Amino acid sequence: MSLELVPISIKEANDYVRSFHRHNKPTQGAKFAIACADENSIVGVSLVGRPLSASLDDGFTAEVLRLCTTDDSPKNVCSKLYAASWRAWKAMGGKKIITYTMQSEKGSSVEAAGYKIIAQTKPGTWHIYRDRDWQPVFGQLKFRWEKAA
Numbered sequence: 001m002s003l004e005l006v007p008i009s010i011k012e013a014n015d016y017v018r019s020f021h022r023h024n025k026p027t028q029g030a031k032f033a034i035a036c037a038d039e040n041s042i043v044g045v046s047l048v049g050r051p052l053s054a055s056l057d058d059g060f061t062a063e064v065l066r067l068c069t070t071d072d073s074p075k076n077v078c079s080k081l082y083a084a085s086w087r088a089w090k091a092m093g094g095k096k097i098i099t100y101t102m103q104s105e106k107g108s109s110v111e112a113a114g115y116k117i118i119a120q121t122k123p124g125t126w127h128i129y130r131d132r133d134w135q136p137v138f139g140q141l142k143f144r145w146e147k148a149a
Contacts, residue, residue, distance in 0.1 A: 003043070003074060005084050008035035013045040013066075021068045023102075030065060034084050036077050044069035046081040048089060051098060062089045064099035078109030086113065086147050096148040103141040115145035 008016075013033035014026035030049040035042045044067070051063040064085050069077050086097050099115065101107045107117070121142045 003036055003038055003077065003080060005080070006035045006037045006042070008033050008042070008045060010047065013047050016042060016045045017047070017066050017068045020070050021066065024066060024068075027065045031062065032088060034081060034088065036081055036084075038074070043073040044077040044081055046085045048085050048097070056098065060093070060095040062094050062097045064097065067099070076109075076112075079112040082110055082113035082115065086115075090149060094149075096146060098144055098146045100142045100144055103143055107143060107145070110145045113147070115147045117143045118146045119144040 010027075010030045010033045013030075013035065016035075017024065017026045027047050027049060030047040032048055034046045034048075036044045046064055047066040048062050049065050051057045051061050052065070056063075062085075064082065067078060067081055067085075082099070089097050097115075099110060100121065101110060103120070121144055
């Protein structure tokens, strides 16, 4: 099965997230989106934007805000999208990209794309101070992954 990266709008990528993501809603914004397709259809998307943490938002750091595939997507779609997200951000002058996984997730695809765990996070309460609806994922322990130039 041949996989290829294809352009996708942020709106279309968020529609995909709305339909298929296990535990997150679409993003409220993003800088860019990338899709991965097989011969028949889109099998995954990545949405990349500014880091949600203000302390990490230095203008040269981006965050993979959502990465979403279907249950029947090929196994290497996630790592292909994480790697493509980094290459795109680096081509735009970015120096670092981060993402988060729940500690209950293996993180194999993030690791396969060359990201390293750099921190463990506590369940967040920041949503109280921002215009965001509570989502159960906010209460989960997470790993922060990073890839840098």
